[in-house]
Amino acid sequence: MKQPLLALVKLNKYYGDVHVLKDISFTINEGEFLTLLGPSGCGKTTLLRCIAGLERIQSGDILLNGTSIKDLAPNKRNVNTVFQNYALFPHLNVYDNIAYGPRMKRSLSEAELRNRVGQVLELVQMSGYEKRMPHQLSGGQRQRIAIARALINEPAILLLDEPLGALDLKLRKHMQTELSRLQRKTGTTFVYVTHDQEEALNMSDRIVVIDQGRIQQLGSPREIYSNPANLFVTSFIGDRNIFPVTVLEIGEEHSKVRVGENVVQVRHSHAGRAALQVGEEAVLAILMDKMIVSCAPVENALRGEVLSIHYAGSQIRIEVRVADRILTVVEYQKIDCECQTGDTVYISWEESGALLLPQEPGWEERGL
Amino acid sequence: MKSWKTNLLAVPVLLWIGILVGVPMLLVVAISFLSRGHLGNIVYQFTLDNYRKVFDPIYLRVFWNSLRLALLTGLITLCIGYPVAYITSNLTPRGRALALGLIMLPFWISSLLRTYGWMILLGNAGLINNVLMALGIISRPLPMMYKFGTSLVGTAYMLLPFMIVAVFNSVDKLDRSLLEASYDLGAGRWQTFFHITIPLTLPGIVGGFTLVFIPALGLYFVSDLLGGGNTVFLGNLIHTLATRGRNRPLAAAFSLGMVALALMVLFVYWKVTKDKTGEGLLQ
Secondary structure, three states: OOOOEEEEEEEEEOOOOOEEEEEEEEEEEEOEEEEEEEOOOOOOHHHHHHOOOOOOOOOOEEEEEEEEOOOOOOOOOEEEOOOOOOOOOOOHHHHHHHHHHHHHOOOOHHHHHHHHHHHHHHOOOOOOOOOHHHHHHHHHHHHHHHHHHHHHOOOOOOEEEEEOOOOOOHHHOOOOHHHHHHHHHOOOOOEEEEEHHHHHHHOOOOEEEEEEOOEEEEEEEHHHHHOOOOOHHHHHOEEEEEEEEEEEOOOHHHHEEEEEOEEEEEEEEEHHHHHHHOOOOOEEEHHHEEEEEEOOOOOOOEEEEEEEEEEEEEEEEEEEEEEOOOEEEEEEEOOOOOOOOOOOEEEOOHHEEEEEEEEHHHHHHHHH | OOHHHHHHHHHHHHHHHHHHHHHHHHHHHOOOOOOOOOOOOEOOOOOOOOHHHOOOOOHHHHHHHHHHHHHHHHHHHHHHHHHHHHHHHOOOHHHHHHHHHHHHHHHOOHHHHHHHHHHHHHOOOOHHHHHHHOOOOOOOOOOOOOOOOHHHHHHHHHHHHHHHHHHHHHHHOOHHHHHHHHHHHHOOHHHHHHHHHHHOHHHHHHHHHHHHHHHHHHHHHHHHHHHOOOOOOOHHHHHHOOOEEEEHHHHHHHHHHHHHHHHHHHHHHHHHHHHHOHHHHHH
16 A cells, blocks of 8 residues: 555653643545644644644654654645645845745755746746735735645645635635635645535545544545534534434334424434444434425424524525424525415435534534 | 814923923023023024034044944843843733833932942942952952943843833734744744834834934933043033033033934834834834
8 A cells, every 4th residue: 555645653742731732643645635623722733733744743654655744843844735824035025935945945056046936926826926925915815825835845745724714705706716726737736625615525635524623524525514524523514404203123224213293214324333222312414505395294304393584595495493493494496385474394315414413412512 | 174173182281392492492402502601601692513513523432422422322231121021921911010120110210329329239339240259250359440341231121121111012902813823834933023023113123223322422421420531522611611611502502412413213113113124014
């Protein structure tokens, strides 16, 4: 098997008494776009800084091409960071900012340097901006210069710390495409930190979901979206209705559960099956946009009463009361029945959109 | 229209400054062109004699002494003040409040008293000589008083807090992520210090230098007490001329010479902080 580019081995990090990274282990392959995804304060930025060498780890190891780099200073590691606020040097123009790395390492002659700066500027589509000062650039332009300044060093890994956080929505979408393009074109391995699930799902080859300093799930965007490993990932990624149910029967692939007066069959998560128990409570999670509203009774459906209907452009959001819960259904285009507020409806779903997970104590109180 | 009304608020302040600074300043300018009577009184007769004397080679030497003292004071306070300010700004909030308090503490004691303190320390029968002799390291007192160096030490000591505070303000504002970015891009500690920290704290360095340089030109009592008048500085000269010398017109002319020196430094300060680097540096 090919050696991974970067391997994190049982990494632990404390700030005083606070345990911020707990036994983090995973590998990154060459040329991969890997995203660290989690809510703020989950430790994802700290993990990135540990890889960059800006934070020291208390135990564990970081291997780059099989060699430990955990005791190397940041300037001795072949990785570069794009900082959240870009951290462009305000007293240097664009050219000098980009040339900073090679100049400090004395790795290029001035002539070669001029060539390389031209190349990376072209790569980020900022040719002709050499003489500008950072404060004369817009947010998106600073972003590009920060990326160019890192890429000129030809790092083994480019670390990006919420690089799109400070940009407005439209520019963010544009830069997502732009980053994907850059990553493919340069073949550089990207490790990307974000709290935005859409960004993560959009760009990544693989996603590491982190919460409270621990890896919750690691997988491709598709895997994580459709087969979340636990309640945290379920509630953090994708818009889902999540509510407790009572387990009646446990099968190979599916289980029978009761919600109020309704009895339905749902798929359970692979890992979660062992934790399910007949007669005990479990949690059902259904993607809002995989639900179907019908006026007439259908098989495997929840009966409920329509509370309100909101037309929001291309989508329609319908609030339905089922037992003592209020579920939200998102429908695109037309709906099967022209229901009104107060009508009785039957909610079914596409098989892949629903998942039965074991109950975890205290998850509902976290308000995710 | 609106800006005119806003500016109206500044009028009381401008009046205040005008009366307390502007009018005396104009008086000094006026007196510098008048003559001295036999008894040391001012005679209302226009003359350029005072300025002729100011540019006399003997007196130019005094300018040179003062310039040297002020420049060296700036340098010494910078070399001591920069590291102190840098370390202070990296302390915990508590530590930094304590450190700044200690730096400011000497201002609670009269500067004259503190100068006498230095005499007790450096004198022939002073603390340092006594200790060194008691330890048998020297057999006779080291003469440390009444030299150019003594005045320099006293002046630098007196003005050091100004340098520390000025540098502290700009070091404190320095975005630490820029230093991280520098390490991340492959620069070592010293490279980062010279290429990022120093240029970005330059306004503080120049500001501190200005704050120290200008008073150093005129702190006459320090050089009087510690230098014993062996080296004549502008401040001492003006003081002597205005009091015992009974020649206020000449004192006024020298005062304006001193103002000219100070303006030169202010011009450099203005150039460095306002020019080229623009808003990025000052923010």
